[in-house]
Amino acid sequence: MRRVAVVGVGMTKFGVLADKSLREMAFEAFKEALEDANLAPKDIESVYTAINADHFSSQVSPGASVMEYLGLNPKPNIRIEAACASSSAAIRLAWLDVASGLHDIALALGVEKMNEAGRTTAEIIQFMGTGGDITWENHYGPTFPGFYAIFAINHMHKYGTTKEQLAMVAVKNHYYGAMNPKAHFQREITLEQALKSPMISYPLQLYDCCPISDGAACAILASEDVAKKISDTPIWITGLGLGTSSVALHNREDYATIPGTVEAAKQAYKMARVEPRDVDVACVHDCFTIAEIMAYEDLGFCKKGEGGKLIEEKQTYIGGKIPVNVDGGLKAKGHPTGATGAAMTYEIVKQLRGEAGKRQVPNAEIGLTHNVGAHGTYVCVHIYRR
Numbered sequence: 001m002r003r004v005a006v007v008g009v010g011m012t013k014f015g016v017l018a019d020k021s022l023r024e025m026a027f028e029a030f031k032e033a034l035e036d037a038n039l040a041p042k043d044i045e046s047v048y049t050a051i052n053a054d055h056f057s058s059q060v061s062p063g064a065s066v067m068e069y070l071g072l073n074p075k076p077n078i079r080i081e082a083a084c085a086s087s088s089a090a091i092r093l094a095w096l097d098v099a100s101g102l103h104d105i106a107l108a109l110g111v112e113k114m115n116e117a118g119r120t121t122a123e124i125i126q127f128m129g130t131g132g133d134i135t136w137e138n139h140y141g142p143t144f145p146g147f148y149a150i151f152a153i154n155h156m157h158k159y160g161t162t163k164e165q166l167a168m169v170a171v172k173n174h175y176y177g178a179m180n181p182k183a184h185f186q187r188e189i190t191l192e193q194a195l196k197s198p199m200i201s202y203p204l205q206l207y208d209c210c211p212i213s214d215g216a217a218c219a220i221l222a223s224e225d226v227a228k229k230i231s232d233t234p235i236w237i238t239g240l241g242l243g244t245s246s247v248a249l250h251n252r253e254d255y256a257t258i259p260g261t262v263e264a265a266k267q268a269y270k271m272a273r274v275e276p277r278d279v280d281v282a283c284v285h286d287c288f289t290i291a292e293i294m295a296y297e298d299l300g301f302c303k304k305g306e307g308g309k310l311i312e313e314k315q316t317y318i319g320g321k322i323p324v325n326v327d328g329g330l331k332a333k334g335h336p337t338g339a340t341g342a343a344m345t346y347e348i349v350k351q352l353r354g355e356a357g358k359r360q361v362p363n364a365e366i367g368l369t370h371n372v373g374a375h376g377t378y379v380c381v382h383i384y385r386r
Helices: 022-037 062-070 086-100 121-131 144-159 163-177 191-196 224-230 259-272 289-298 307-312 329-333 337-353
Strands: 004-011 046-050 077-080 105-113 199-201 214-223 235-244 281-283 366-373 378-385
Touching (some): 004 337, 022 105, 046 337, 062 077, 086 105, 086 214, 086 337, 121 144, 144 199, 163 289, 163 329, 214 337, 235 259, 235 337, 259 289, 259 378, 281 337, 289 307, 289 329
Parallel strands (some): 046 077
Antiparallel strands (some): 004 214, 004 235, 105 214, 235 378, 366 378
16 A cells, blocks of 8 residues: 555635535635645546535535536546545545555545525424434434434533533634634634523534534545655645444444544554554544534543543643644534535644644644544544644
C-alpha cells in the first residue's frame, strides 16, 4: 500500500444557500480545491461523491448530475452514502483507491442541499428520523433530537453530566464559529442564553442542536510521489477506522456511548501508531452537544463519564488538553449531512498547515476527524499528520 496525502481542500460557506443549487455548491468547493492543489480538472483520475439523501435533491443518483457539472465525465465516479458520515466514507474510499495503486489522484467530494423552497423544518426533521429503525421504532415518532435526548438522559443519569455542561459545548463552538468565515452561525452565545433557549427534546434545548445547513466540501488525495511533486505541505492520512452500531436503538446495551466510535477509534489509532494523547487538534461529530461529550470519552480524550468535566474545565479550548471543534463544529459551522466529513478534513488540513488564522492551534502536527452517520450506525475516524 502506498502512502497517501491530502494535497488540496475546498469548501463553500455553510448556511441556507438559497441562491445555489447542489451542483453549483459542489463546483465552488471543487474549484477551491483545484486552486489549492494547483491542479486542473484533467488531473483528477477518479471521483467519490458523497450525498446523503436523494430526498433533498429530488433526484435519484444526484452524484451523476454533480459529476457532469464538474466536467469530469467519463472518468470513474461512485456516489457514496453512509448517512451523515458519507463524505468521510468517500475519503476512505479515495484513500484506498490511491493507496492500492489504481489511481494517483482521487477526489472525495461531499455536498448536501437540505433547505429547499416549500420544505419545512418539521418535514426535514421527520425525514431525517427515518435514519433510525423504520420497522420497530420510526412509527412511534422518534427524531434525531429524540434519539440524542435518550443518550443525554442516560449520560446524565449514569455519570452526573449536567445541562450546564451540555450548554458549555454550545458556548465553545459558537465562540470559534464566530471566527470562522465559512460557518453557518458566526456569532457567540452566552451560557445564560443557551440555558434559557426553548426546549426541543428534554434535556436538549435549542442551542444544544445543530442547524439544518446547505454546503459542500472536498479533498484531493494523491500518492506519495505525486504529492511531493505538487505540494510543499502534503498532509498525510496515517490512520483510518470505520465502526458500526445497530440501527435499532433498542438493540444497544449502553445509551451513554456509541460503540461504532470506540471501534473506529481503536482501528485508526492502531493504524497510525498513535494514542489519544498524541492528537493535537480534533473535529468531532457534535450534531448535538451530548454527542461531543460522548465523543471525548469514546475517542479516549478522557475517561468514561468525565466528558462533562473536560468541557467545564475548558480543556477542549485552544490552550487546553485537546482542542476540539475550533471551527465551530456542526453546532455552529453547520451540518449539511453529505458534506460534513469533508469539511472536517478541510479544517484539519488547514490546522496542520498552520493556515487557520485566529483559530490556529499552535504547532499542531497530528489531527483527528470523527464523523458519525445517523445515531452511530456508521462512524469514521481518520488521523492526519503534517
